[in-house]
Amino acid sequence: MSTGVAQAPAVRRFHELPGPPRLPWLGNAWQIDAPRMHQQFEAWSKRYGPFYRLQLGRRDILVVADHSVIAAVLRDRPERFRRPLYSGRILAEMGFELGLFFANDETWRRQRRMVMAAFDPGHVRGYFPALATVARRLQGRWRQAARAGTPIDLQADLMRYTVDAIAGLAFGADVNTLESDEDVIQRHLNRIFPALYRRTLAVVRHWRYIRLPSDRALDASVREVKGAIDRFVAQAHARLQADPSLRSRPHNLLEAMIAAAEEGDSGLDDRDVAGNVLIMLLAGEDTTANTLAWTIHLLHRHPEALRRARDEVLREAPEPARWTPEQIGALDYVEACAHETMRLKPVAPLLPSQAIADTRVAGIEVPAETLITGLMRHDALDARHFPDPMAFRPERWLDAGTPGGTAGSAKRISMPFGAGPRICPGRYLALMEMKLALAMLLGSFEIESAETADGSEPRERLTFSMAPEGLRLRLRERAAAAADATVEPTPPTAVPPGLQAPGGDPNGASSAVASR
Ligand code: HEM
Numbered sequence: 001m002s003t004g005v006a007q008a009p010a011v012r013r014f015h016e017l018p019g020p021p022r023l024p025w026l027g028n029a030w031q032i033d034a035p036r037m038h039q040q041f042e043a044w045s046k047r048y049g050p051f052y053r054l055q056l057g058r059r060d061i062l063v064v065a066d067h068s069v070i071a072a073v074l075r076d077r078p079e080r081f082r083r084p085l086y087s088g089r090i091l092a093e094m095g096f097e098l099g100l101f102f103a104n105d106e107t108w109r110r111q112r113r114m115v116m117a118a119f120d121p122g123h124v125r126g127y128f129p130a131l132a133t134v135a136r137r138l139q140g141r142w143r144q145a146a147r148a149g150t151p152i153d154l155q156a157d158l159m160r161y162t163v164d165a166i167a168g169l170a171f172g173a174d175v176n177t178l179e180s181d182e183d184v185i186q187r188h189l190n191r192i193f194p195a196l197y198r199r200t201l202a203v204v205r206h207w208r209y210i211r212l213p214s215d216r217a218l219d220a221s222v223r224e225v226k227g228a229i230d231r232f233v234a235q236a237h238a239r240l241q242a243d244p245s246l247r248s249r250p251h252n253l254l255e256a257m258i259a260a261a262e263e264g265d266s267g268l269d270d271r272d273v274a275g276n277v278l279i280m281l282l283a284g285e286d287t288t289a290n291t292l293a294w295t296i297h298l299l300h301r302h303p304e305a306l307r308r309a310r311d312e313v314l315r316e317a318p319e320p321a322r323w324t325p326e327q328i329g330a331l332d333y334v335e336a337c338a339h340e341t342m343r344l345k346p347v348a349p350l351l352p353s354q355a356i357a358d359t360r361v362a363g364i365e366v367p368a369e370t371l372i373t374g375l376m377r378h379d380a381l382d383a384r385h386f387p388d389p390m391a392f393r394p395e396r397w398l399d400a401g402t403p404g405g406t407a408g409s410a411k412r413i414s415m416p417f418g419a420g421p422r423i424c425p426g427r428y429l430a431l432m433e434m435k436l437a438l439a440m441l442l443g444s445f446e447i448e449s450a451e452t453a454d455g456s457e458p459r460e461r462l463t464f465s466m467a468p469e470g471l472r473l474r475l476r477e478r479a480a481a482a483a484d485a486t487v488e489p490t491p492p493t494a495v496p497p498g499l500q501a502p503g504g505d506p507n508g509a510s511s512a513v514a515s516r
Contacts, residue, residue: 018049029056035463064372083422136393138322164178172232226274240258247259261475286463295438295440297458313439338431343416397466445478447474447475
């Protein structure tokens with residue numbers, strides 16, 4: 001048995017740990033309410049302590065609330081712990097190549113190098129103009145809503161924003177759902193991603209024996225998306241061949257990944273690239289949209305923080321039409337608002353790893369294959385680490401303004417992007433996307449409300465990431481912004497080849513975006 005991340009001698013065995021009562025075969029599966037699972041896990045940690053045991057079907061789970069143990073496990077990848085195999089197997093069974101998020105071992109190492117090359121800070125700077133254009137399109141959409149006095153379905157519009165931003169960079173093609181309500185990609189992804197989540201949690205794998213109409217529809221969507229990704233990859237190859245300078249100055253993630261895959265003995269090919277196009281969409285859309293939705297809600301609830309963030313935007317980045325990366329980079333307080341939101345509302349509140357062999361975690365002997373699931377906000381809401389922990393105080397994230405600690409130590413406790421060698425490679429891109437959207441919102445509009453219909457606290461709903469339920473945004477144009485407003489012409493958007501709506505209608509209904 002290896003020593004693993006044990007700091008102390010083995011005092012307990014996994015099977016002796018406390019935990020909620022289990023039924024034979026099902027374990028705790030009968031108690032789990034999937035959309036609120038994270039809150040159930042958090043509540044059980046109050047009852048059973050920082051280390052307890054669960055069983056979901058045949059899966060044994062060690063739940064860990066202590067941030068230092070969680071960080072030690074995350075840092076001990078890929079040698080002792082890996083990404084759990086379940087979701088990757090389901091994705092492969094659907095017919096997709098496995099991208100970085102689900103890869104393990106040597107495949108993960110090779111792909112990680114390629115993906116990190118695509119997120120090189122110099123390249124991300126090159127993506128700035130495309131992201132700023134998408135933020136200005138969101139401004140146009142919200143201006144129309146403000147003038148018409150109509151409420152905005154916040155979650156749905158932010159999904160359009162992140163779809164346009166990330167799909168644009170991952171496909172290397174303009175995907176303008178904000179202006180056209182074009183959502184064909186989303187209609188397919190809205191079948192694929194929820195099915196992946198459902199099947200990962202399923203105790204009975206019925207789809208392997210009985211094919212329902214929904215399973216056949218899923219197969220059709222998988223074929224469409226795979227075919228489209230292959231075509232985008234082929235087009236990017238053609239662009240790189242026509243203009244080799246794109247290898248050092250790529251315009252998007254796809255060109256950057258292909259250039260990195262083609263370098264030396266990377267051991268990667270177009271299948272790895274295609275797998276990672278899908279991963280960018282899966283990992284980069286809901287996470288960023290949900291974090292933005294929570295941030296806007298919390299800013300609306302905290303007028304002093306809102307005022308300070310707006311002052312900063314009007315001082316540093318007042319004109320969306322002339323934004324530069326430096327201006328957006330100077331929005332420290334706005335960024336602190338995002339960090340504070342992620343402390344209170346981390347969109348990945350549960351982060352599982354899987355023991356590769358028998359090991360120890362904080363003195364607990366853990367058998368191979370056990371899931372070690374980190375409760376990511378347990379310590380972030382503890383007064384030992386953050387004074388007045390339930391208060392929304394962005395200042396804590398500014399080095400000079402942190403009472404009782406520094407922003408650096410706060411980042412070691414609240415880990416919304418994970419930690420260690422598999423830390424989120426998209427975090428700087430996500431922060432830039434969020435700061436662009438917030439700068440646009442605060443500079444151009446007054447927020448009349450960002451609440452649920454009855455003003456109650458929005459419920460947290462967990463699928464792949466944790467979203468607020470039912471937030472409606474009402475905006476009023478700021479006087480100065482309204483005077484400046486000109487409808488910015490955007491080039492006509494070609495519907496990406498291969499993603500025409502079934503039946504040839506390129507402009508399908510828009511409701512699917514909201515449903516994820
Ligand atoms: C606010 C937005 C985001 C949050 C909160 C977030 C959070 C996370 C977390 C918690 C992980 C797991 C890290 C770990 O295992 O230690 C992760 C991994 C990952 N994220 Fe993000 N993410 C965000 C945005 C993005 C974006 C925009 C992209 C890409 C376009 C992205 C791409 C990835 C990928 C590829 C991985 C897998 C890394 C690996 O396994 O090596 N994420 N993210």
